[in-house]
Amino acid sequence: MRSVIMGNHALSYGAKLSRAQVIAAYPITPQTEVVELLSQLCANGDMKAKFIKVESEHSAMAASMGASATGARAFTATSSQGLALMHEVLHWAAGARLPIVMGNINRAFGPPWSIWTEQNDSIAQRDTGWLQIYASSNQEVLDSIIQSYKVAEKISLPIMVILDAFVLSHTYEVVDIPEQSIVDKYLPPLEMEYKLDWKNPHAFGGLTKPDWYYELRYQIEEAQEQAKKLIVDTGKEFKEMFGREYGLVEEYKMDDAEIVLISSSTIASTLHVVIDELREQGKKVGLLRIRVFRPFPSEELRKILKGRKKVAVIDRNISFGHEGAFFTETKAALFNEKDHPPIFGFIAGLGGRDVTPDVLKDIFNIVETTEWPEKDIYWIGVKL
């Protein structure tokens, strides 16, 4: 059924269609309408799930972990400061190998208070062991939740589906909400080999000495590696059933592109329009959208960027004292390639500043007219 819904509700319907059994959430700012709709759906019986109101985001994740540890499908959603408060338990969820799926709306950290979009909240969680998917349309938000449960439950790791505040979260788009019966065929009920079960009691997460802790960490890395193929394979399976396909990256007009603009989330959506315009002017430019940030698609980037003349990475996040995260990772992926192209790094749109087609054209002009990066990082649009 095609409906006009906002990004927040795309997350909610994704969780509903995935038959999430437990939703634990803290309902106050910086929370969005994701869990408001879910609480309604639970209250009026449209969703057979337990909705747990908790006193903080830390508890929201802790309750999700408890639910997931018993073999229930758990969902939660948060944003900025709320995600930061979860930080300690995010490590625990990944270490305990719990297939929780969470929606995170990218909102800038305070102070000063902001509710607008910026990726620093999710980027700050990149080392927790969670997979991170950055969506660029409301349809992709909904689809990514369903796909994430499928992937998370196969590799026993939690996944964060991430979308820009307002630009997606509160923007209404046409979204095809699939039939429950088809989703049920794609996503069978969760079966967990190791779970809290009073008939077969186990203790979990006990003290592990250095003789085996190291191996447990290696296993997480193996699972992340395994996820790369799984995301692509389950994406193909998804296409067969739903007609839409998503992989680790999205390529747009890349066949003969000499200059490649790399970005994520909604900046990448806007780039489609910009690239169309630049192509009309005869510029050989293409878009590479990084959809999955963890696991990072280094292999794909090396393959796709081989032989290109110039690459530019546009980040809506900043690691203070250095540069943007997607830029760092892209450079690292290409560093050991012989004759890799110059890679330009741009910061844009922090705190929800609009990244308009004109801003992106400015970025393209800098890349086109500069032979080799003259700065470590270019800040675009700062009122100096």
Add this chain to the structure above:
Amino acid sequence: MADEKEIKWTGVKDMPPMAVSLGSMRVNKTGNWRNLRPVIDYEKCIYCFICWKFCPEPSIDIEAAQISERVDKKPVINLNYCKGCGICAEECPVKCIEMVKEEI
């Protein structure tokens, strides 16, 4: 109940993906954490069993023993599980438990 089997794995390939207790502690001993071992001086022991009450593990067993006309059992440290915390020695009212350094 959990299987009573000894848990052994060789590496990443055959181990479970998270820290999980898979077998009963009856066969999976935990006493190797210990670096101090409690030793009971039965000459001084008054058989009050306060050590048995306080042991958090609990790894003080009660064994049958005809000590006197009135006393027919004695406390015995179960070294398969004792972690050497020393609570028994601390609580003993006649200080008859000595914590001795474990030698490797």
